[in-house]
Amino acid sequence: MDLTYGADYDAFREEVKAFIREHKHRQPQPGDGLRSQALKNWQSVLIEHGYHSRTVPRDYGGYGAEPDIIKSRIISEEFGAERVHRGFNGQGVTMLTPVLLEMGTEEQKQAFVSPTIKAEIIWCQGYSEPGAGSDLASLTTKAELDGDEWVINGQKIWTSTAHHADWMFCLVRTEPDAPKHLGISFLLFRMDTPGIEIRPLVDMTGDANFNEVFFTDVRVPKNQIVGERGQGWQVANAVLGHERGSLATPDAATNRLNGVKRLMREESISGQPIIDNPVFRDRLMRLEGRVLAMQYNDMRLLSAKINKNQDVRLAKMIVKLIGTELRHEIECLGIDVMGEIGLSYGDNPHVKGLGSWQYQYMFYLGLIIGGGTSQIQKNIISERGLGMPKEPKISAAEKAVKGA
Amino acid sequence: MEFGLSQDQLLLDDSVRKFLSAEVPLDAVRSLAAGEGSDASVWRGLADMGLAGVLIPEAHGGAEMGMLDAVVIAEALGYAACPGPFLSTAVMASFLLKEAGATDPLASMATGEYRVGIAFSDVIGARKGQVTESDSKLSGQSLFAFDAEADAYLVALADGQVLMIEASEVTRASLTTIDKTRSVCELTFDASPACLVTEDMALVKQTILRGRAVQAADTLGAAQYMLDQAVAYSLERKQFNRVVGSFQAVKHMCAEMASQLEPCRAFTWYAGHAFDEGADDAGLTACHAKAHLAEVGQFVAKTSTEVHGGMGFTDLLGLHYWFKRIGFNRQLLGSPEVVRHEAAVLQGLCD
Numbered sequence: 001m002d003l004t005y006g007a008d009y010d011a012f013r014e015e016v017k018a019f020i021r022e023h024k025h026r027q028p029q030p031g032d033g034l035r036s037q038a039l040k041n042w043q044s045v046l047i048e049h050g051y052h053s054r055t056v057p058r059d060y061g062g063y064g065a066e067p068d069i070i071k072s073r074i075i076s077e078e079f080g081a082e083r084v085h086r087g088f089n090g091q092g093v094t095m096l097t098p099v100l101l102e103m104g105t106e107e108q109k110q111a112f113v114s115p116t117i118k119a120e121i122i123w124c125q126g127y128s129e130p131g132a133g134s135d136l137a138s139l140t141t142k143a144e145l146d147g148d149e150w151v152i153n154g155q156k157i158w159t160s161t162a163h164h165a166d167w168m169f170c171l172v173r174t175e176p177d178a179p180k181h182l183g184i185s186f187l188l189f190r191m192d193t194p195g196i197e198i199r200p201l202v203d204m205t206g207d208a209n210f211n212e213v214f215f216t217d218v219r220v221p222k223n224q225i226v227g228e229r230g231q232g233w234q235v236a237n238a239v240l241g242h243e244r245g246s247l248a249t250p251d252a253a254t255n256r257l258n259g260v261k262r263l264m265r266e267e268s269i270s271g272q273p274i275i276d277n278p279v280f281r282d283r284l285m286r287l288e289g290r291v292l293a294m295q296y297n298d299m300r301l302l303s304a305k306i307n308k309n310q311d312v313r314l315a316k317m318i319v320k321l322i323g324t325e326l327r328h329e330i331e332c333l334g335i336d337v338m339g340e341i342g343l344s345y346g347d348n349p350h351v352k353g354l355g356s357w358q359y360q361y362m363f364y365l366g367l368i369i370g371g372g373t374s375q376i377q378k379n380i381i382s383e384r385g386l387g388m389p390k391e392p393k394i395s396a397a398e399k400a401v402k403g404a
Numbered sequence: 405m406e407f408g409l410s411q412d413q414l415l416l417d418d419s420v421r422k423f424l425s426a427e428v429p430l431d432a433v434r435s436l437a438a439g440e441g442s443d444a445s446v447w448r449g450l451a452d453m454g455l456a457g458v459l460i461p462e463a464h465g466g467a468e469m470g471m472l473d474a475v476v477i478a479e480a481l482g483y484a485a486c487p488g489p490f491l492s493t494a495v496m497a498s499f500l501l502k503e504a505g506a507t508d509p510l511a512s513m514a515t516g517e518y519r520v521g522i523a524f525s526d527v528i529g530a531r532k533g534q535v536t537e538s539d540s541k542l543s544g545q546s547l548f549a550f551d552a553e554a555d556a557y558l559v560a561l562a563d564g565q566v567l568m569i570e571a572s573e574v575t576r577a578s579l580t581t582i583d584k585t586r587s588v589c590e591l592t593f594d595a596s597p598a599c600l601v602t603e604d605m606a607l608v609k610q611t612i613l614r615g616r617a618v619q620a621a622d623t624l625g626a627a628q629y630m631l632d633q634a635v636a637y638s639l640e641r642k643q644f645n646r647v648v649g650s651f652q653a654v655k656h657m658c659a660e661m662a663s664q665l666e667p668c669r670a671f672t673w674y675a676g677h678a679f680d681e682g683a684d685d686a687g688l689t690a691c692h693a694k695a696h697l698a699e700v701g702q703f704v705a706k707t708s709t710e711v712h713g714g715m716g717f718t719d720l721l722g723l724h725y726w727f728k729r730i731g732f733n734r735q736l737l738g739s740p741e742v743v744r745h746e747a748a749v750l751q752g753l754c755d
Contacts, residue, residue: 001407001409001410001472002405002406003405003407003677003681004405070405261753275753276754278745278754281745281748281753281754282744282745284748284753285692285745285747286699286740286744288747289692289693289695289696289699289744289747290696292671292689292692292693292696293667293670293671294667296407296667296670296671296673296674297666297667297670299670299674300407300669300670302405302407303405303407303408306405307406307408310408314662314666315667315669315670318662318663318667321659321663322663322664322667375656378655378656378659378660378663379652379655379659381659381662381663382655382658382662385659385662386635386655386658386662388635388639388649388655388658389647389649389650390650392646
C-alpha cells in the first residue's frame with residue numbers, strides 16, 4: 001500500500017495548480033451555453049495546456065500526451081477542488097472520439113476528431129429505441145443500401161442533446177438476416193438531413209433532457225460508416241463500458257454529501273440548526289460511510305489500471321448500481337433536512353441551491369434506470385461477477401403449452 | 405502509487421487461510437461452540453505463524469507488522485469463524501501495552517502463551533462507572549470482557565485509567581452470547597490488586613478505534629463466507645427442474661450482497677493502512693468502517709440465510725455461526741448508531 005504519487009507527480013500537481021491560478025478567470029460563466037464563444041475559447045485553452053483531450057494525438061487536434069492515469073487523476077482532483085470548468089464533455093467527446101481513433105478511417109479522423117473535441121461539432125447518440133432498451137441488440141431501425149447511400153427508417157429514443165446536435169452517431173440494422181448482434185452497423189450523419197424529425201421528451205424534472213428522433217427515408221452517404229457492415233455492436237460496446245462507470249463517480253457523491261453537510265450547518269428548523277438533530281445526523285453519517293466505501297473502491301480501481309495483476313472485475317461492475325442509488329439517497333437527504341423548504345422547485349423564492357436537490361433526486365432516478373437499469377446491472381454482476389447461470393431460454397414446447 | 409496488498413500481505417493471507425481451512429473446519433467450529441475442547445492449539449498454531457505478535461515489536465519477540473496486516477488476518481479469521489483472542493490479545497492489548505510502555509508481558513503474548521483480555525465496558529457505555537479503583541485495588545463489575553480464557557485483563561475505568569489484573573485475582577463468570585465462537589465473561593472485583601498501565605484516555609480511545617477497524621475486517625470475512633456459501637448452494641439446489649441460482653430473484657439477492665460487500669474490501673484495507681501511516685482520518689475511517697460493515701454484514705447475513713431457504717435456518721449447515729459472528733461484531737465496541745455518533749464528533753459536527 002503506497003498512496004503517494006511520487007515527486008514527479010507532485011511537480012505535475014504544482015503545474016496544474018499554477019494553470020488554474022493563472023487561467024481560472026477565463027472559464028465560462030453560468031449562462032454561457034453550448035454554442036457560446038466563451039466555451040469554445042475555454043476549450044482551446046484547456047486543450048493547449050493538456051487539460052482536455054489530453055491523449056488525443058496532435059495530428060487530430062489534441063494535446064498528444066501518453067496516457068497517464070495518475071496525471072488524469074491529479075487534474076480531476078485539482079479542477080474539482082477549485083470547482084473549475086472541465087470544458088465541454090458531450091457524448092461526441094467522451095464516446096465517439098475514442099471510437100473514431102480506434103476504428104475510424106484516416107479520413108474520418110481528419111474530418112471529425114478535431115472539430116468534435118473543440119466543441120465545434122456537437123453530437124448526439126442514437127442507440128436506444130422504444131423496443132430496444134435493456135435488450136439494445138434487438139434494435140430495428142434499419143438502413144438499406146441504395147446506390148451510394150444508406151436509406152434509414154425507424155425511431156430512436158432517449159436521445160439527449162438531439163435538439164442541439166449537429167451530427168448523430170447511430171446504431172442501425174443493416175443485415176436483417178444475420179444474428180442480432182452481427183446485423184448492426186455504426187453510422188454518422190448530419191441532423192439537418194431531410195427526413196429527421198426531433199420531438200422533445202419532457203421528463204419528470206420538467207425539462208426535456210431527452211428526445212425522440214424519427215427517421216423517414218433519411219439518405220446518408222455510404223462511406224459514413226465506422227467499422228465494417230455488421231460490426232456496429234462491437235464498436236458501440238467498446239464505449240458503453242466507459243459510460244457506466246462515469247454516471248455516478250464517488251468524487252461527485254462526496255461533493256454532494258459535503259453540500260448536505262453545509263446545508264445542515266447553515267439551515268435551521270424551529271430555531272435548531274439541522275446538524276444538531278441526531279436523527280438527520282445519523283442519516284448523514286450512514287451515507288458518509290457508504291460514500292467512503294465507494295471512494296476507496298475507486299482508488300483500488302485506479303491502482304489496478306497501473307498494476308495490471310490486480311483482479312478488480314467485480315469491484316468495477318458494481319460501480320454504476322451502487323453509485324447511482326447512493327446519489328439518489330444523498331439528494332433525498334438534502335431535501336428531507338430542509339423540511340417544507342425542501343418542496344421548493346423552479347421559481348420558488350425559498351428554493352436552496354438553485355433547486356438542485358429535488359432536480360438531482362429525480363435526475364438520479366433517471367440514471368438508476370438509464371445506461372443499463374439496476375436490474376440489468378444485477379444480472380451482469382451475478383452472471384459475470386459471481387458465475388451464476390443466465391435465465392434459461394423457454395423451449396418451443398413450453399411456449400406452445402403456455403400459448404395453449 | 406499502489407492501493408492494494410503487498411506480495412508479503414498476499415502470502416500472509418494465503419498461509420493463514422490454508423492453516424484455517426485445515427485446522428478450523430466446520431466440525432471444529434461446531435465442537436468448540438459446543439464447549440468441547442479448547443481453542444488453545446489453534447491459537448498456538450496461529451501464534452507460530454506470527455499472528456499473536458502482529459503488532460508487537462521484534463525486540464519483544466513479535467512480528468512487528470502493521471494494522472493493515474492485522475486487517476488481512478482478521479478477514480481470514482472471520483471467513484473461518486475462527487475462535488481465539490486475536491482482537492483482544494493480538495490487537496487491542498498489544499497496542500495499548502506497547503504504547504503505554506508496559507512491555508513486560510509482550511514477549512509471552514507474542515508466543516501465544518499469555519492471553520490478555522479486554523474489559524472496557526465502562527468506556528464503551530455499557531455500564532458507566534461500574535468499576536472503581538482505590539490504592540491500585542479494583543472493585544465493582546465489568547461486563548462483556550473478552551475472552552473468558554484470558555490470563556489477565558486490561559480494565560478501563562470511566563476516567564481513562566487502565567489497570568492490568570491477573571485472572572486469578574478476579575471472579576469470572578462466563579456469559580452466554582449468541583456467538584459461541586467467541587467467549588465473553590463478567591468480571592467481579594472485590595478490592596482486587598491490579599497494576600496501573602496508563603491514565604491516558606486518548607490511548608484508550610485509540611485502542612478501541614483499532615479494535616473497530618479489525619472488527620470491520622472480521623465482519624467482511626464472515627460476510628464473504630456467507631455470500632460464497634449462498635452462491636454455491638444456489639448452484640446445487642434444484643427446484644422446478646432448475647438450479648435455484650438460475651432464477652433472477654435469487655441472482656439479484658446475490659448480486660446485491662456482492663455489490664455492497666465488494667467496496668468494503670478496499671474500505672477495510674484503507675482503515676488499517678490509515679493507522680500505519682498515522683493519517684489524520686484514521687479514527688474517523690475506523691468508526692465508519694465498523695458501522696458500515698455492521699450494516700452490510702447484517703444485510704448479507706440475512707440475505708444469505710434466505711438464499712439457503714429452510715436449510716439456512718437449520719443447524720445442519722452451520723451457517724448460523726457466521727450469522728451470529730456478524731451480529732456479535734455489530735454490538736461489541738459500539739453499535740452502529742453509537743459509532744456513527746463518534747464519527748460525527750470526530751469531524752466536529754457535534755459535541
